[in-house]
Amino acid sequence: MLQVTKPTPSHFGIYVWDVDKMVHFYTSVFGMVVNDRGVGKTFKAPLVFLSSTPDQHHQLVIAGGRPPEATFSTVMQLSFAVPSIQSLRDLRDKAMALGATKVMPMNHGNALSVYFADPEGNTVETYIDMPFYISQPHGDPLDLSQDDATILRETEAICRSDPSFMPIDQWQAQFAQKISITSPKELP
Incomplete structure (x- = not known):
């Protein structure tokens, strides 16, 4: 069971034209597993619940x-x-083999991302966090043909040249303080 102390984004659902095609895409590209499926009693549409982790029944719902x-x-x-830069490369290639389009690798400084359109045109991002913070939005082209060490070195240089740069743990501590000031201490 997912443990939360305040409202926390946990899953999402998308309406699709072709349920089976989209389930195949997300299970093949991301290794998600079908947990349940059926026709909704309230939404009256075919629903397929997918997850990648045993602590969440579903992380993605494909709805006809x-x-x-x-x-x-x-x-x-x-x-x-x-988990890795290589994962970005591998998932990009799998997605393209299954019909993804509009592939766009991007360096946000605080994350490395690959964006693409799934077979029905929904924008999907795969990303790996970096140990840096710079204010967003920020986006430079990302050349995934470079080796990991070069990508990391260039990312750190980009970040250190930005006036908002700080190590991620410093930013997280500042943000934790901000959350504690603005959030309720406990949910009913």
């Missing part, structure tokens, strides 16, 4: 019923944290 005239996705992005 996206109207055929809905050619523009209102999803700004679906983001997936990954």
Whole structure:
């Protein structure tokens, strides 16, 4: 069971045209596992619940019923944290092999990302956090053909040249203080 002390984003759902195609895409690219599926009693649409971790029943819900005239996705992005720079490369390649388009690697300084459009046009981000903070939005091109050491060295140089730079642990301590001032201490 996910332990939370205040409202915390935990999962998301998207309406799709082709449920099976989209389930195949997300299970193949991200290794997510189908946990449950069926037709909703309230939403009256086919629903497929996917997760990558045993502490969350679902992290992504694929829901049928996206109207055929809905050619523009209102999803700004679906983001997936990954463990390494190599994971960014591997997932980019898997996604492209399964129909992803609009692939865009980007260096945010505080994270390295690869954005792409899934087969139904939803923007997906895969990212790895960096040990740096710089104010956002920030985006430089990311060349994933470089070796990891070069990417990390260039990222640190980009960050250190930004006036807002600080190590991530310093930023986290400042943000933790900000949260403790503005958040309720305990939920009912």
